[in-house]
Amino acid sequence: MEKTHQTSLLSRSPKSRALFFLVPGEQWKGQFTTIQKSGQCLGCGKTIESIHLSPEEYEFLKRKIMSDVIDGGDQYKKTTPQELTRFQNFVKYCPPFDIVLDGLNVAKMFPKARESQVLLDVVSQLAKQNLRVLVLGRKHMIMPSARWRKDEMEKVQKQASCFFADNISEDDPFLLYATLHSGNHCKFITKDLLRDHKACLPDAKTQRLFFKWQQGHQLAIISRCPGSKITFQDILSYDTVVQTTGDSWHIPYDEDLLERCSYEVPTRWLCLHQKT
Template sequence: MALFCQKSNCALLTSLKSYQMFYPVLHLRRLPTVFGYLICTSSSRSAKPVDPKAIYNGTPKIKYREKEDGIRQSRAGKDYSSPRPFNLFAAGASKRRSVAQDPLTDLKKPIASKKMTLCPPEKPLSVEEWGKMIGEFGGTKKFEELMMEQMIIRCSPIDVAKSLLVAVANREGDIGYGLLVKYLALCVSQREVEEIYEIQDIMKTRFKVLETTAYGLLISGLSSSQHWREALSLLEEIKKVMTPSKRNYGDCIKGALINQDINLACELFYEMVAKDLIPNLDTIQAFFDVGKNVKDDQWKTKLIHVLFYLRDNQVYPGEVLMQSINQWFERCNTGFIFCAIFCSLPGENWKGNLTSMKNSGQCPSCNQYLESINLSPEEYNILKEKIIKNVIQGTDTFRKTTPQELEEFQTFVNARPPFDVVIDGLNVARVSYKHNPSQTLLDVVLHLAHQNLRLLVLGRKHMLKRSHHWNPKNIAIMKKKADFFFTENVSEDDPFLLYATLHSGSHCRFVTRDLLRDHKACLPDSLTRRLFFKWQRGHQMVLSEYAPGKRIKFEHVQNYDTVVQTTGSTWHIPYDDSLLERSSYEVPTKWLCLQQK
């Protein structure tokens, strides 16, 4: 008898036979759907990838019940919405704000449910012992897959997993696709190359089609082995159906680098980024890890190109990758000149230091100033055109405003001299619920007006009606210090804010605590979105401290750009602190400064 009706040379079968002398005939049949994919059995020797999105939109998930300790305390009298000093775009700012607004967060610890908790055995079990465990669990439904998942998590020995497969084959006469894939995942996690290779042979024989999970596991398992070129063939199979994932590419790239096929690794890297796939950091790290031991000028040139890829795509290394880059610089001691538009880089006598930048943008380690965050005139015009077309005039805008109102506002702005600061009136007025909104807005307007700045305040028409929140006298005082434009109460005011700021020129800033992420998402391409984020960080003023009649403080507006950059004799590389949780709209605050001695 052969597992999965194999006729010969099945190593997995041989291993299983050591656990049981006799197996019932395992019939080829249509296996149940697992992972949300339809599996078709066939005697064909080929297997083709299947795009899971084209087959099944949802993937069954095992649900675990969770609950919190239920701590609830009154917040009466405490103003958790009050602004505190922070940089809106600094790594970790979002996390700090959430903790400040809910000081009970750390006390709310979820209690893990004991239901579905399985503990894998430490040694292989017999069929009878597995049957007893299934009975204690309460039935066979999902037991095998849940147990295999726990084996993966706990890195159980392969022999233990095999004994489970024996028990399943004995009871069912077959082993399902899903369980086989999970066993494959366990083998990959433990780099059991020969097992992976045999499972690949079984799956290609048994199944006409495989889904991307299996292909990804096979690529990951084979790419770091002597069979690494077969991972490339699997990658090509995926390409016939869909775009491979960045993990698929990354595994093949690392396989090529391990086996010193540097040109192939670079070809795969360029192919990957051409498909707008951002490489995982461990893929990039593999280039620099290999580069430490390669004394070749062309290879060094390619690694410099990788650094410029990080710059152009605003990719930030983690601490591990940063250390690998630092070691590469410090170990490259052969003469080397890299000719490029941006720099000339001798490849010897480099020293790296970790630092944080001053507000001025000066590096404390080398005293160099970082690049300005201001856009070039060409970049500014590109961004302005795209913002007007895709955000201000886009169809999404007209859901909350009308073309007539927008045209009225454009006429209003065009008839006036350029503004220095545009203020989101409601956003500023509601910076703290403890204080009167009209008084808050008045204090901020007077504070900025004392600096001889031309101001535009955007508001809504309900602000003109006398109420507890809106004092007409305060509005009258502000109108003497600033221009006002009141939109309809249902209008979206962000497009007006963006138009007035961009129209006034590159010197104009805007005041709001809104992150404007929805509008950034409306932009048509990644380059324009990066320009928008750069412009936003250099122009957005955030009220960080406010006490009526006592203190108004705006967070420092960053004047240097947070990207990989070089002067030729220095490199500055921003990197993620492993202890900080950085959101996608934040930038690192830690830097690697590399200086040529």
């Protein structure tokens, strides 16, 4: 299935909608619709392309991220060679993880709540699902304080593997490395959009695969109340870019013209198919 990069073309100008109807000798039928969780279009019944990378695409992307992002030199602006080596050895001797958390990022998702309690709530819920969890954090998180209670952080460490980097380090290279090293099943949780790392990749094809992998693996936390269940946004089974099969088009429709985050999904689509 051929694809173009996601665009809000249809919402920019009413004239753009007519372009599909002005092709000489062709007639198109269009309707706004929604896509089911299965990926099936409610308008025409066709199935949207899967978000999942093929094994070959995954291995290609993994090699590219390891060479151009992790080992490309830029990561040492955010950590040190010694610390990265320490982390790689740590991951090497751990079983594959199911979920990798950017601990500091997750803990600060709800500013009015205590950071250690938020992190504990998230880790506890994942642990109850028998998921193998890795929490990436900074060393100041295990120094007792009003925001980081010792008893809560000890509970976090009992339910998850933890790696606490130097306070000057950033977690993104560690998050990418651990998630990719664990395999294609592994998901990650952070609000970071990872745009800097995507920009390190050498070409549009690799950047596109990275964005697709990100959409299929980045879990977003929707809500959390003290003592209640954490709500995660479902990861879709289908891709959310403009897609065509030649006689049909499926176009995500963004009325407000704002660029969506990788973990945000369009709620409206334009379904166009050629009349026979």
